[in-house]
Amino acid sequence: MASKIPNRALYNILLAYMSGKDIRARLVMTNTTCDTEIDAITNLSDYTTIDVGDATGYADVQLDTETITENDADDRADFDTIANIIFAGLSGDATRDYQGVLLYEYVDGTDANDIPLYFLDFTSDIPKEATQVTVPSSTTNLLQVTQG
Numbered sequence: 001m002a003s004k005i006p007n008r009a010l011y012n013i014l015l016a017y018m019s020g021k022d023i024r025a026r027l028v029m030t031n032t033t034c035d036t037e038i039d040a041i042t043n044l045s046d047y048t049t050i051d052v053g054d055a056t057g058y059a060d061v062q063l064d065t066e067t068i069t070e071n072d073a074d075d076r077a078d079f080d081t082i083a084n085i086i087f088a089g090l091s092g093d094a095t096r097d098y099q100g101v102l103l104y105e106y107v108d109g110t111d112a113n114d115i116p117l118y119f120l121d122f123t124s125d126i127p128k129e130a131t132q133v134t135v136p137s138s139t140t141n142l143l144q145v146t147q148g
Contacts, residue, residue: 007071010147025087025135026053027052032047033047034047043114066081077145086133089131090132092129092131
């Protein structure tokens with residue numbers, strides 16, 4: 001017999017952790033190790049290289065339209081944003097192309113204390129000359145808690 005966690009429990013676990021948190025998105029370039037490092041990563045400073053976007057005008061984006069849902073059809077709980085995540089006002093002078101977005105819990109604005117949650121690798125890199133990067137709201141959700 002297989003062990004199972006009810007979908008409502010998965011939802012409650014995600015809800016308990018994510019509720020009331022200041023979640024932010026960080027645009028990262030192609031030299032990042034966020035796509036390969038998962039072991040012993042407790043804080044942002046544990047990554048070898050985050051490779052934060054360095055275009056003039058860049059700033060991390062604070063999420064403000066998060067949703068958490070119980071997904072009975074797929075036996076999981078989902079975390080998503082209602083609105084797109086938009087990195088606007090970029091000057092188009094980044095050093096490297098953009099590879100993805102790192103979602104993290106903002107604790108105090110230092111890499112030693114802020115907590116990584118999820119790295120979203122883009123389907124294809126976005127050119128460094130971009131003046132705006134839009135991460136579409138997901139139809140499959142950004143972060144999922146599923147059966148083990």
